[in-house]
Amino acid sequence: MNENIIEEIILDNKSSALVLAGPGAGKTRLIIRKLEILAQQDYFNSSGKKALVLTFNKKASIELQSRIEKANIPDSSFIEVFTYHGLGYKILRTYGYLIDISYPLKLFPIDERKALIKELESTYQAFSFDLFYQKYASIANEKDRERFVGKHAQEYADALCSYNSFKEEKGLIDYSDLISKCIELLQNSNWLRRVFQGAYPAILVDEFQDTDQLQFKMLMILGLYSNILSVADEDQIIYEFRGAEEKNINDFIDVFKASKYHLSYNHRSTNNIVQVANSLISNNTNRLSRIPMHTNNPDGSKIGIYMCSSIDEEVLRIKNLIIYWNKENKGNCAILFREKVNLSKIIISRVSKELDEVGVQTYELKPDMILKDPVVQWFIVALRFKEYLTLSLLSEFVLFLPGIGRRTQEKIYDYIRKHDDILYDDVDLALFFSKKQLYIVDGILNELFKSHHILDVFDLAYNKVSEKEKLKNKEKFYGNIRRVIEQETNGSAKELVKNYRYILDVNNLLKLSKNEVFIGTIHQVKGLEFENVVISGVSNGIFPKIKQGVENTIQEERRLFYVGITRAMFNLCITASREWFNPLEKRIERLEVSPFLRELPREYLVFNQ
Numbered sequence: 217m218n219e220n221i222i223e224e225i226i227l228d229n230k231s232s233a234l235v236l237a238g239p240g241a242g243k244t245r246l247i248i249r250k251l252e253i254l255a256q257q258d259y260f261n262s263s264g265k266k267a268l269v270l271t272f273n274k275k276a277s278i279e280l281q282s283r284i285e286k287a288n289i290p291d292s293s294f295i296e297v298f299t300y301h302g303l304g305y306k307i308l309r310t311y312g313y314l315i316d317i318s319y320p321l322k323l324f325p326i327d328e329r330k331a332l333i334k335e336l337e338s339t340y341q342a343f344s345f346d347l348f349y350q351k352y353a354s355i356a357n358e359k360d361r362e363r364f365v366g367k368h369a370q371e372y373a374d375a376l377c378s379y380n381s382f383k384e385e386k387g388l389i390d391y392s393d394l395i396s397k398c399i400e401l402l403q404n405s406n407w408l409r410r411v412f413q414g415a416y417p418a419i420l421v422d423e424f425q426d427t428d429q430l431q432f433k434m435l436m437i438l439g440l441y442s443n444i445l446s447v448a449d450e451d452q453i454i455y456e457f458r459g460a461e462e463k464n465i466n467d468f469i470d471v472f473k474a475s476k477y478h479l480s481y482n483h484r485s486t487n488n489i490v491q492v493a494n495s496l497i498s499n500n501t502n503r504l505s506r507i508p509m510h511t512n513n514p515d516g517s518k519i520g521i522y523m524c525s526s527i528d529e530e531v532l533r534i535k536n537l538i539i540y541w542n543k544e545n546k547g548n549c550a551i552l553f554r555e556k557v558n559l560s561k562i563i564i565s566r567v568s569k570e571l572d573e574v575g576v577q578t579y580e581l582k583p584d585m586i587l588k589d590p591v592v593q594w595f596i597v598a599l600r601f602k603e604y605l606t607l608s609l610l611s612e613f614v615l616f617l618p619g620i621g622r623r624t625q626e627k628i629y630d631y632i633r634k635h636d637d638i639l640y641d642d643v644d645l646a647l648f649f650s651k652k653q654l655y656i657v658d659g660i661l662n663e664l665f666k667s668h669h670i671l672d673v674f675d676l677a678y679n680k681v682s683e684k685e686k687l688k689n690k691e692k693f694y695g696n697i698r699r700v701i702e703q704e705t706n707g708s709a710k711e712l713v714k715n716y717r718y719i720l721d722v723n724n725l726l727k728l729s730k731n732e733v734f735i736g737t738i739h740q741v742k743g744l745e746f747e748n749v750v751i752s753g754v755s756n757g758i759f760p761k762i763k764q765g766v767e768n769t770i771q772e773e774r775r776l777f778y779v780g781i782t783r784a785m786f787n788l789c790i791t792a793s794r795e796w797f798n799p800l801e802k803r804i805e806r807l808e809v810s811p812f813l814r815e816l817p818r819e820y821l822v823f824n825q
């Protein structure tokens with residue numbers, strides 16, 4: 217049944233479609249299949265037109281890029297994968313001058329922005345100002361914006377005023393401006409709008425449910441004449457606090473006269489996991505469609521519930537579970553949390569330390585650590601500057617790789633003599649960071665070279681270098697690169713590093729490989745899947761976390777828990793502590809059982825006391 221619908225959708229190049237489907241239904245796979253068909257049909261026929269794939273965040277971009285690489289698409293140069301912000305950035309940096317935005321864009325550095333917000337919060341007593349701002353900035357219509365501000369205390373309006381003046385005075389562009397200014401640009405310039413409206417006859421949108429008003433407006437402008445395929449799951453809206461709106465799903469159907477499809481078969485998880493997820497989400501009252509997921513997958517193990525007396529016990533339980541799964545070769549694991557604060561922070565550091573001691577490698581996103589690494593910073597700068605880099609300059613980086621002999625060098629130079637051109641300008645290339653720092657470098661170079669079809673030359677060079685040699689000569693290699701970039705940027709690179717950090721959403725540096733234990737938040741793993749999952753810290757007040765002043769919190773928290781549960785393919789365990797020692801308050805705090813646990817049907821659970 218699903219397969220017939222899928223064929224129908226992917227073969228239709230005339231009308232737009234919206235596919236509503238649960239987790240694991242194959243939404244991302246559908247996008248890949250559509251791209252495969254476009255490639256097979258040679259749809260763009262060397263016209264220079266492209267298929268634009270829009271994702272909600274950069275992690276999703278990485279996931280899609282890697283799935284495109286594995287797909288049956290011999291030449292993927294007709295595909296451009298962007299986040300909305302990435303696309304906004306690309307358009308602004310090239311055409312921003314039309315609305316007086318000078319190049320290079322002055323992005324609001326993350327630290328400075330944080331400091332300003334802190335100051336505003338204390339001056340105006342406008343607590344959680346950033347939360348307020350994110351939602352405010354996602355509203356597309358000026359009148360609605362005013363109404364939104366009007367709903368809040370005067371303090372927020374005052375803080376907003378100061379924030380905007382600060383930005384204007386310094387000519388800074390923040391994250392939401394990347395989209396709003398781009399919209400302004402496209403609305404003001406008729407020719408540019410026409411250029412972009414003609415550039416992407418096919419647009420594919422992943423995770424459409426998290427699209428906010430502003431992003432939707434951008435899609436309406438860009439996709440006016442395109443054939444758009446959007447995939448969405450309204451039960452996975454987890455960015456409502458930032459302005460994601462269910463309303464956009466209906467508006468999409470109206471605006472693009474799109475056909476609506478439902479897919480309810482779950483390919484990913486065991487039947488027990490699917491049933492537990494169905495029951496949980498059925499408690500949300502404001503759902504668009506209430507079609508439960510179903511699967512023919514085996515029942516699998518029951519969902520393990522670990523009610524622990526303390527966090528010591530919770531840490532031990534998690535550790536033992538991971539060791540067991542590892543020993544039994546059950547595949548990769550994720551230990552997921554609502555957010556990395558207080559109690560969860562302690563559990564995370566203790567679990568990773570204890571697993572480390574027994575030789576189990578864990579992988580946690582530590583954004584600051586990654587970004588503080590000078591090598592990474594220099595590469596960020598290199599990417600930032602790459603529109604000035606010619607192939608010959610870039611090739612110098614490759615030549616610095618230790619172990620490259622004269623003959624390989626000659627081949628590379630020969631190639632460059634024939635193909636010297638200005639490098640492709642694409643902010644999303646900054647995504648190709650992998651976790652081991654040496655490979656960050658290799659990954660970026662690899663991607664840059666791939667986009668210039670000289671991968672074969674690069675491979676030749678690269679494969680000659682043994683891992684050992686790469687490690688041994690790391691310092692020299694990086695030192696040389698640093699020197700070249702320094703020369704190229706006339707020493708202004710440091711400033712740019714600061715700016716570039718902003719565009720790099722650190723949450724999305726995630727790239728997973730097999731048999732690893734990932735530790736992180738549910739937001740970080742949206743769209744991904746793991747053979748085994750532990751959701752930890754499921755106590756009332758922690759999960760669900762009640763956010764003051766945010767409507768529908770409990771429904772959004774439930775959706776988040778639903779996203780966590782549905783990441784699991786085979787094994788799912790949920791852990792919680794009954795009490796913990798709060799080091800800030802210096803006292804033991806009792807924790808109540810999360811109401812979500814009571815919503816899971818008992819027949820699918822096994823309690824481990």
Ligand SMILES: Nc1ncnc2c1ncn2[C@@H]1O[C@H](COP(=O)(O)OP(=O)(O)OP(=O)(O)O)[C@@H](O)[C@H]1O
Nearest residue numbers: 238239240241242243244245246449483484743744
């Ligand atoms: N038709 C299919 N036959 C077999 N396996 C499939 C099929 N469609 C998807 N899968 C597999 O099911 C899993 C989930 O697919 P995918 O990631 O595309 O789902 P999704 O709908 O995007 O999920 P989520 O909403 O959770 O991100 C993947 O492992 C994928 O390979």
